[in-house]
Amino acid sequence: MAEPPSPRPPSIDQMVRGLAPTGLPHPLLVDLAREAVAAGDPASAEERAVRLRRSLLGRVINATGVLIHTNLGRSPLPFTSTGSYTNLELDLETGRRGSRQANVSGLVARLAGAEAALVVNNGAAALLLVLSSLAAGRRVVVSRGELVEIGGGFRVPEVMAASGATLVEVGTTNKTRLDDYAGAGSDQDTALILKVHQSNYRVVGFTSEVGVEALSRLGPPVVYDIGSGLLDSDTPWLAGPPPPWLAGEPGARQALQNGAALVTFSGDKLMGGPQAGIIAGRAELVEACARQPLARALRPGGLILEALQEVCLSYLRRHCVPFWRMATLPVDELSRRADCLAKSPDAKDWSVTACRSVPGGGSLPGVQIDSAGLCTPGDRRAALLAAAVPVLARVQDGHTFIDLRTVDPAEEPDLLAALGGAARP
Numbered sequence: 001m002a003e004p005p006s007p008r009p010p011s012i013d014q015m016v017r018g019l020a021p022t023g024l025p026h027p028l029l030v031d032l033a034r035e036a037v038a039a040g041d042p043a044s045a046e047e048r049a050v051r052l053r054r055s056l057l058g059r060v061i062n063a064t065g066v067l068i069h070t071n072l073g074r075s076p077l078p079f080t081s082t083g084s085y086t087n088l089e090l091d092l093e094t095g096r097r098g099s100r101q102a103n104v105s106g107l108v109a110r111l112a113g114a115e116a117a118l119v120v121n122n123g124a125a126a127l128l129l130v131l132s133s134l135a136a137g138r139r140v141v142v143s144r145g146e147l148v149e150i151g152g153g154f155r156v157p158e159v160m161a162a163s164g165a166t167l168v169e170v171g172t173t174n175k176t177r178l179d180d181y182a183g184a185g186s187d188q189d190t191a192l193i194l195k196v197h198q199s200n201y202r203v204v205g206f207t208s209e210v211g212v213e214a215l216s217r218l219g220p221p222v223v224y225d226i227g228s229g230l231l232d233s234d235t236p237w238l239a240g241p242p243p244p245w246l247a248g249e250p251g252a253r254q255a256l257q258n259g260a261a262l263v264t265f266s267g268d269k270l271m272g273g274p275q276a277g278i279i280a281g282r283a284e285l286v287e288a289c290a291r292q293p294l295a296r297a298l299r300p301g302g303l304i305l306e307a308l309q310e311v312c313l314s315y316l317r318r319h320c321v322p323f324w325r326m327a328t329l330p331v332d333e334l335s336r337r338a339d340c341l342a343k344s345p346d347a348k349d350w351s352v353t354a355c356r357s358v359p360g361g362g363s364l365p366g367v368q369i370d371s372a373g374l375c376t377p378g379d380r381r382a383a384l385l386a387a388a389v390p391v392l393a394r395v396q397d398g399h400t401f402i403d404l405r406t407v408d409p410a411e412e413p414d415l416l417a418a419l420g421g422a423a424r425p
């Protein structure tokens, strides 16, 4: 029996024309068409194109209620670049080369009540630069209760080793007293006392730690890695008082007022800005960090500085950046929005529910913020992620939850389209 003749594969040109609506650039479409033909499955080209399209960075609706969502770039950013030239390293007064840090770091210092500040790529880089600038070849004293791992791979002892500083551990996991530091702190070879905020876990029960104020009287400069980047625990940028769930979170301004020589923190956690790391505090120490050759390797690009500047200006104008606006939305308002959404035919499978948001991003562990949204039985996450604008939802107790605290009202039409597309047949 003769085999049926195999159909001739379509021409690459023809296939590429068919893929044009995906909006991908021509050379990528040619690659995809060729791959599909080589795999003996020309019909798969379209699916390959859709997969590639969705692997690129794009808009996602965060319906998880996790305000600082690590997989979604932590805090949302209120910033679009004009794409024009900027005076990044031009001093407009003199017409000469200026410092890319001068503008924005002054604003950050102003907000934190610091003499000076320096911006680097992330919180880990901030601590690495501080330790290698101020303590390489010398001793740094840290409580055993603060030798933490934060996120994937940021371990304080390893950052310390990479900086060339020698770690001196004091105290125990649950209790460290001032006496424990006193011995280590009076050593001539001690460059710094490091305090690290336990951002992502809590030690409860029989515990004690020593505050910055007492540590700062021991002699060596105290560096406080506050991590989450709460600029001021009095939250002057909010109309009301600080929300109760912030209790215990150290503010940069207060840490410096209480005697820390430097604080380090991330730009994209509670500060609500772009990925960045900030070193703020005493001018001579910040300058020593800026002079270290590593500072150049860790410096942020112009886009980040532009975004951080906008965030700082928002704070100074007492406007809420998106993180703070979302974090403090009243539950009533979210319930009203949920009621409205539930009336849409697209949401016929969903009912209005109370739920709980969390700060996320490895900050404020255990904190929950009352919220409202929609829920439906079963796990609908895959269908929601497959929507044109993907929606990331949360599953709990056998139900899928859409938490409206992290969804911007402007995103609601796309959210409804996703709910409609994910409807049960």
Ligand SMILES: *Cc1c(COP(=O)(O)O)cnc(C)c1O
Pocket: 122, 123, 124, 125, 150, 151, 154, 196, 197, 198, 199, 200, 225, 226, 227, 228, 265, 266, 267, 276, 277, 362
């Ligand atoms: C998040 C965090 C870091 C790491 O900051 P990245 O910006 O993620 O590099 C370091 N220290 C503490 C205490 C943190 O909370």
